[in-house]
Amino acid sequence: xxxxxxxxxxxxxxxxxxxxxxxxxxxxxxxxxxxxxxxxxxxxxxxxxxxxxxxxxxxxxxxxxxxxxxxxxxxxxxxxxxxxxxxxxxxxxxxxxxxxxxxxxxxxxxxxxxxxxxxxxxxxxxxxxxxxxxxxxxxxxxxxxxxxxxxxxxxxxxxxxxxxxxxxxxxxxxxxxxxxxxxxxxxxxxxxxxxxxxxxxxxxxxxxxxxxxxxxxxxxxxxxxxxxxxxxxxxxxxxxxxxxxxxxxxxxxxxxxxxxxxxxxxxxxxxxxxxxxxxxxxxxxxxxxxxxxxxxxxxxxxxxxxxxxxxxxxxxxxxxxxxxxxxxxxxxxxxxxxxxxxxxxxxxxxxxxxxxxxxxxxxxxxxxxxxxxxxxxxxxxxxxxxxxxxxxxxxxxxxxxxxxxxxxxxxxxxxxxxxxxxxxxxxxxxxxxxxxxxxxxxxxxxxxxxxxxxxxxxxxxxxxxxxxxxxxxxxxxxxxxxxxxxxxxxxxxxxxxxxxxxxxxxxxxxxxxxxxxxxxxxxxxxxxxxxxxxxxxxxxxxxxxxxxxxxxxxxxxxxxxxxxxxxxxxxxxxxxxxxxxxxxxxxxxxxxxxxxxxxxxxxxxxxxxxxxxxxxxxxxxxxxxxxxxxxxxxxxxxxxxxxxxxxxxxxxxxxxxxxxxxxxxxxxxxxxxxxxxxxxxxxxxxxxxxxxxxxxxxxxxxxxxxxxxxxxxxxxxxxxxxxxxxxxxxxxxxxxxxxxxx
Amino acid sequence: xxxxxxxxxxxxxxxxxxxxxxxxxxxxxxxxxxxxxxxxxxxxxxxxxxxxxxxxxxxxxxxxxxxxxxxxxxxxxxxxxxxxxxxxxxxxxxxxxxxxxxxxxxxxxxxxxxxxxxxxxxxxxxxxxxxxxxxxxxxxxxxxxxxxxxxxxxxxxxxxxxxxxxxxxxxxxxxxxxxxxxxxxxxxx
Numbered sequence: 001x002x003x004x005x006x007x008x009x010x011x012x013x014x015x016x017x018x019x020x021x022x023x024x025x026x027x028x029x030x031x032x033x034x035x036x037x038x039x040x041x042x043x044x045x046x047x048x049x050x051x052x053x054x055x056x057x058x059x060x061x062x063x064x065x066x067x068x069x070x071x072x073x074x075x076x077x078x079x080x081x082x083x084x085x086x087x088x089x090x091x092x093x094x095x096x097x098x099x100x101x102x103x104x105x106x107x108x109x110x111x112x113x114x115x116x117x118x119x120x121x122x123x124x125x126x127x128x129x130x131x132x133x134x135x136x137x138x139x140x141x142x143x144x145x146x147x148x149x150x151x152x153x154x155x156x157x158x159x160x161x162x163x164x165x166x167x168x169x170x171x172x173x174x175x176x177x178x179x180x181x182x183x184x185x186x187x188x189x190x191x192x193x194x195x196x197x198x199x200x201x202x203x204x205x206x207x208x209x210x211x212x213x214x215x216x217x218x219x220x221x222x223x224x225x226x227x228x229x230x231x232x233x234x235x236x237x238x239x240x241x242x243x244x245x246x247x248x249x250x251x252x253x254x255x256x257x258x259x260x261x262x263x264x265x266x267x268x269x270x271x272x273x274x275x276x277x278x279x280x281x282x283x284x285x286x287x288x289x290x291x292x293x294x295x296x297x298x299x300x301x302x303x304x305x306x307x308x309x310x311x312x313x314x315x316x317x318x319x320x321x322x323x324x325x326x327x328x329x330x331x332x333x334x335x336x337x338x339x340x341x342x343x344x345x346x347x348x349x350x351x352x353x354x355x356x357x358x359x360x361x362x363x364x365x366x367x368x369x370x371x372x373x374x375x376x377x378x379x380x381x382x383x384x385x386x387x388x389x390x391x392x393x394x395x396x397x398x399x400x401x402x403x404x405x406x407x408x409x410x411x412x413x414x415x416x417x418x419x420x421x422x423x424x425x426x427x428x429x430x431x432x433x434x435x436x437x438x439x440x441x442x443x444x445x446x447x448x449x450x451x452x453x454x455x456x457x458x459x460x461x462x463x464x465x466x467x468x469x470x471x472x473x474x475x476x477x478x479x480x481x482x483x484x485x486x487x488x489x490x491x492x493x494x495x496x497x498x499x500x501x502x503x504x505x506x507x508x509x510x511x512x513x514x515x516x517x518x519x520x521x522x523x524x525x526x527x528x529x530x531x532x533x534x535x536x537x538x539x540x541x542x543x544x545x546x547x548x549x550x551x552x553x554x555x556x557x558x559x560x561x562x563x564x565x566x567x568x569x570x571x572x573x574x575x576x577x578x579x580x581x582x583x584x585x586x587x588x589x590x591x592x593x594x595x596x597x598x599x600x601x602x603x604x605x606x607x608x609x610x611x612x613x614x615x616x617x618x619x620x621x622x623x624x625x626x627x628x629x630x631x632x633x634x635x636x637x638x639x640x641x642x643x644x645x646x647x648x649x650x651x652x653x654x655x656x657x658x659x660x661x662x663x664x665x666x667x668x669x670x671x672x673x674x675x676x677x678x679x680x681x682x683x684x685x686x687x688x689x690x691x692x693x694x695x696x697x698x699x700x701x702x703x704x705x706x707x708x709x710x711x712x713x714x715x716x717x718x719x720x721x722x723x724x725x726x727x728x729x730x731x732x733x734x735x736x737x738x739x740x741x742x
Numbered sequence: 743x744x745x746x747x748x749x750x751x752x753x754x755x756x757x758x759x760x761x762x763x764x765x766x767x768x769x770x771x772x773x774x775x776x777x778x779x780x781x782x783x784x785x786x787x788x789x790x791x792x793x794x795x796x797x798x799x800x801x802x803x804x805x806x807x808x809x810x811x812x813x814x815x816x817x818x819x820x821x822x823x824x825x826x827x828x829x830x831x832x833x834x835x836x837x838x839x840x841x842x843x844x845x846x847x848x849x850x851x852x853x854x855x856x857x858x859x860x861x862x863x864x865x866x867x868x869x870x871x872x873x874x875x876x877x878x879x880x881x882x883x884x885x886x887x888x889x890x891x892x893x894x895x896x897x898x899x900x901x902x903x904x905x906x907x908x909x910x911x912x913x914x915x916x917x918x919x920x921x922x923x924x925x926x927x928x929x930x931x
Contacts, residue, residue, distance in 0.1 A: 012911070012915070013911070016907070016910070016911045016914070018786045019910070019914065020892055020907055020910065021787060032841060032842060032845055035841075035845055035848075035849070036842075036844065036845050036848070039852075042848060042849060042852055043852070043856070045783075045849070046783055046849070046852060046853055046856060046860065047860075047863065047918060047921075048914070048918065049779075049782055049783050049786050050779050050782075050783065050860050050863060050864070051863075051867065051914060051917055051918060051921070052782070052786075052788075052914070053778060053779040053782040053783075053788065053791070054775075054779060054863075054864050054867050055867075055882065055885075055886045056782075056788045056886050057775050057778055057779070058867075058868075058886075059883060059886030059887055059890075391902070410900075467900070469899070469900045469901050470898070470899045470900030470901065494905060494908065494909055494912075496902075496905070499905075521902075521904075522902045522904065523896070523902050523903040523904050526904060527904075530904075530908070534908050534911075534912075538912075
């Protein structure tokens, strides 16, 4: 009995939907269709529902001997039924009457059973007064308030009070009875692993690969070097399967594969932050190997430019482009670059960022919090949650969330974790000027215990203690709150840290995340591909938060190989028009200002003209960028860039210094060199295209450009032939094809 | 087919029937869980299944004299339960999740066919539950405790509801796989 992976992947979420009673009508119909079509699907359905039902049934009964419990019930039933005026006489005649009768009968059963239970409890329950749940019940470490499921000494009352709420006559009452009867020795110590009689279970446990014991804190680094390990192939297959399922369900066919030039340009922009050089394009197009795409992904991941690009992205995310004077941006960028270069686990990087201490110039990691500890660490609270956990808490600062059930307390409980962090200005007396000057900025820890105070909407003052997702942390002085927070964030198998990062990486490479907003995940915004997101997150955790491995999965996925052009079969897949993304084509991404800058440098081989090489551009680039960034004095330390594909950007590209320099004909520039070479007209045009668009010109384009060159030569007075090339190059750099990542 | 259930109902009420025998009670007791699970496979909501089970129980009880000792009690009771399912569906026509009649019949037949295998699976489940990680076990148990719905747990644990659903889904998968392995091991051993 084997179920195809495709079918299984579709079926399983539907069956989950049944178990959690949240299937939509469409899903229900789909399930019915699948079940009708395949006996294997029905067999799987039976097993799944049986598991669900058995759990449901047994949760109430002590699983070892449900019969005893039922017997009690039956006894009670018999007692009632044996009486001549038994209520069942009416059952078959009068339905409405029967219903009331049944309710009545149930009550009788319940109270009789309860009486029976009480008796049993008195006789047997000498050592276990607690009518707790089943023998395998374990206390939940994450539960805020742990209260016993039922009041220990009052089973009868509990049952009576519950009888209307649940129609589980066979369960609520019986549960209590069965427990002391069958598990006199086990019930008090819920953590205890039953030992006797289950000895044969051990080998199976050892062989369970799905539940490995993990070291939650500081995950082990995996061997990131390997290209595609066996398990990686499985993950990739799963990813592709999930994507295909989405396409099938939506009834669309994906766009064809992108050609190599389109794909290579995209990959370079995504992985190293700029377009490929002409030589790289030529080499890649000439490569006939079937695995060349995967090889190129690995090559770029190993290049220092990958680390540089990711450091740029995360520096922007962590402290913004125009961060405050106290923040040492370059030091943070260096910290990130080193970490990405070494492929340090993401969880460790985050751990460092959250817990860092020291001077902003000595320990780059401190700059993240130094940038956000203002205003009672309110910005730090919002951004830590948003960036690393994909949870928007900032609204909760002032009020409960209107859509999901997150409360205002959440924000302040999270905020509490930052209360021991303080920015210290190391001021020194300068004898020359006679003033105090700042010699250094330090992120330090101060003594702080107790709660933070906040005001609710109705003016009530409340307190919040450090608490992360239900886990409270000792608010005392001896606790290092940031370390506790970092530990809680980075531990465990299912982590929001991983899910949020996967969503972000997917977004970065595909132009869309699984949720409408990349950093706003939660019950109010269900992901488009939940199974895919979950699995990637799970595998990411298993891999030890191996960033490069995650990127390999994403870059080798089928969706990443597709062209950005619509095909006939997928015009529906248009997130811009508000449709949910199905990743049946590559969505067009705007270039970030940094990508634009670096790409211009690469296109024009800026270093030829004595300009900086890419390695040296960081500083010039940042200066250049600063003119476009406007920061707001908000509580989230918001900022905006005018270089966002708007008119400002267009004007800048058309008239700005950067493009003017790029198309300059001064001696030593790339264009000058090209036009003074002995190349033919065709070769020159091809070089312009390769340089700007990372692809050769099509025959049609070639013909058109030639026509333009000719008409310029005849129509423009005193025209130098170079000027026409210059204009064409300018036009190419201003084309959508250049300024977009597609 | 669906009418026979009603026609065999005792017209005079149970007063004339002898009380069920001890053997009957034993069988009745022993099969409660299987009957419940059988019903659940046809109306996949536990609340509904429980209600149907109660109704079926009443019928089984009142018809106890019709049961011939030595025959398959479970098949007999399942048949009654099946009619109760049909009746229930008629009553609640507009409710969610109504398998079409053809599918219902298929599942009902296959569920009975596989009864023995399902029994063995249920036995394996107990062991598999013990093998879960503690946090997983705690989660699945709070899910299946009375009132243990996803949102409540999410609230209680302070975790997003989706993550609860994800965890539950993962745990169920783990359990299914564990059960499959155990059954496979039984066959080998």
